[in-house]
Amino acid sequence: MSCRKASYIIEKRWVSKISLWEKLSLKFHLMICNLCRKYESDSKILGKILKSLNKHEHSSHLSKTDKDALKDALKISE
Amino acid sequence: MSQSINISDWVDQYADALYAYAISRVDDPDQAKDFVQDTFLAGIKSYDKFEGKSSVKTWLISILKRKIIDYYRQREARKTTPLSHFFRENGRKGHWVQDMAPKGNFAEDESEIENEELKMTLQSCLELLPGKWKGVVFDKLVDEKDSDEVCKEHEITPSNLWVIVHRAKLQLRECLEKKWFNA
Ligand SMILES: [Zn+2]
Numbered sequence: 001m002s003c004r005k006a007s008y009i010i011e012k013r014w015v016s017k018i019s020l021w022e023k024l025s026l027k028f029h030l031m032i033c034n035l036c037r038k039y040e041s042d043s044k045i046l047g048k049i050l051k052s053l054n055k056h057e058h059s060s061h062l063s064k065t066d067k068d069a070l071k072d073a074l075k076i077s078e
Numbered sequence: 079m080s081q082s083i084n085i086s087d088w089v090d091q092y093a094d095a096l097y098a099y100a101i102s103r104v105d106d107p108d109q110a111k112d113f114v115q116d117t118f119l120a121g122i123k124s125y126d127k128f129e130g131k132s133s134v135k136t137w138l139i140s141i142l143k144r145k146i147i148d149y150y151r152q153r154e155a156r157k158t159t160p161l162s163h164f165f166r167e168n169g170r171k172g173h174w175v176q177d178m179a180p181k182g183n184f185a186e187d188e189s190e191i192e193n194e195e196l197k198m199t200l201q202s203c204l205e206l207l208p209g210k211w212k213g214v215v216f217d218k219l220v221d222e223k224d225s226d227e228v229c230k231e232h233e234i235t236p237s238n239l240w241v242i243v244h245r246a247k248l249q250l251r252e253c254l255e256k257k258w259f260n261a
Pocket residue numbers: 002003004006029033034035036
């Protein structure tokens with residue numbers, strides 16, 4: 001298996017089921033490939049940071065001023 | 079003709095929910111406000127066609143979702159990095175290109191995951207992805223939505239999803255390594 005394929009299966013495995021064949025060939029590749037082991041480790045951390053973006057710093061509400069402006073804009077265009 | 083819509087009531091009842099959804103997708107308050115306004119406009123225009131099969135709120139959210147998808151689609155496709163940037167095409171075919179070899183150093187900073195600056199750096203890397211990928215990455219990797227749902231919403235197959243996730247993670251990993259871990 002190439003590193004290209006191995007990295008693909010690593011990513012596929014985070015989001016979906018993989019076949020037994022994919023599982024075994026990935027396992028074998030990771031045994032012999034130091035770089036893909038590093039990729040797997042980085043990819044896992046990257047996944048965690050991505051998930052942490054879920055909490056947004058912006059307020060999730062509109063202010064009264066925003067809502068009044070919105071009402072005016074909608075009434076004009078009606 | 080917009081039969082019996084009270085615009086003020088609509089805004090009071092639904093604007094926050096629409097805005098909360100939009101801001102979670104675009105991370106830009108002004109753009110999110112535009113989406114809310116456009117959604118209300120579309121809703122007012124097509125209220126005649128609303129069959130009442132769902133609540134008004136669900137119906138408006140579905141209009142908003144469609145608008146956000148179109149927005150990402152219309153934005154000029156950003157540069158997608160070819161796989162040959164990461165993997166060799168001759169010699170040891172499919173092996174890591176030397177300069178692109180992962181260093182595996184992300185784990186050293188695992189304790190910093192909640193670091194706001196790190197998040198902002200990753201956000202800036204996300205901005206560089208092609209528009210369509212960005213929406214998929216947000217839904218699947220940030221919000222961890224069900225894969226079937228993501229495929230349906232973005233009109234892609236499961237293997238499209240795996241390819242996008244693979245390519246996006248390769249690009250994001252490289253970007254973050256350059257901007258954060260090696261900086
Ligand atoms: Zn490898």
